[in-house]
Amino acid sequence: MLSIFDGLREVTLASVMVRLFLAVLCGGLIGLEREYKRRPAGFRTHILICLGAAMTTMTSQYLYLNLHFYTDMTRMGAQVVAGIGFIGAGTIIVTGRQRVKGLTTAAGLWAAAIAGLALGGGFYEGGLCVTVFVLAAELVFSRLEYWLLEKSPEINLYLEYSSRETIDRVLDLCHERGVKALHMEIARHTSGDKHNACAIFTLRLHKKCKIEMLLPVVAAADGVVSVKEL
Known part of the structure; x- marks a missing residue:
């Protein structure tokens, strides 16, 4: 443990101010990255969650150490860990093209709450370290994730088409290009004389066939309204 924080382990006015300041700082740093990418929960949301979690831990400590309410000090913190799931679930959406968005934001909210609990409890080293690692995961590791996705042999295509024969053509x-169709799902369709539907394909490419080469070919097929990679 760092000796610089030894005088701030007890619940005093100075330690309370330092803990709340660090909660605002750490939550704000995590939220800035989400705000920059225009995610549902951004700068202020992460600050409020981290700040509230820190205050929860300090309240538990105050009730136990100062008011001598001999209850479980971890009970309030446990409710934060469980309750943050409701806020995180609100950031997760399924788009009309069956894409799940918001999982990283929800996980970041949960991590921000944990950092707040650690800072509120006086575990300064843990709260600061988890903030650094969360930022590393969202800023640095995301580039590695995108690189892996580019190298992945399996892709998902979203296809809108106007006739039943279009699926067979695709x-x-x-x-013909050695691409294997692993899965196909019809997302929606309308009954009547005109058949206008969309489908999601899971395809496995080979090394000589790139997605940039396949998309124009599929888009030019008869009956294809639009095609995009998911």
């Missing part, structure tokens, strides 16, 4: 085009 599958034939993929077969």
Whole structure:
């Protein structure tokens, strides 16, 4: 443990101010990255969650150490860990193209709450370290994730088409280029004389066939309204 924080382990006015300041700082740093990427929960949301979690831990300590309410000090913190799931779930959405968005933001909110609990409890080293690692995961490791996705042999295509025969044409085009269709899902369709539907394909590419080469070919097929990679 760092000796610089030894005088701030007890619940005093100075330690309370330092803990709340660090909660605002750490929550704000995590939230800035989310705000920059225009995610649902951004700068202020992360600050409020981290700040509230820190205050929860300090309240538990105050009730136990100062008012001598001999209850479980971890009970309030446990409710924060469980309750943050409701806020995190609100940031997760499923788009019309069956894409799940907001998982990283929800996980960041949960991590911000944990950092706040640590800072509120006087575990300054843990709260600061988890903030650094969360930022590393969102800023540095995201580049590695995007690189892996580019190298991944499996892709998902979102296809809008106007006739039933279009699916067969697309599958034939993929077969001609050695692309294997692993899964296909019809997302929606309308009944009547006109058949206007969308489908999601899971395809496995080979080294000589890149997504940039496949998309124009599929888009040019008869009956294809639009095609995009998910």
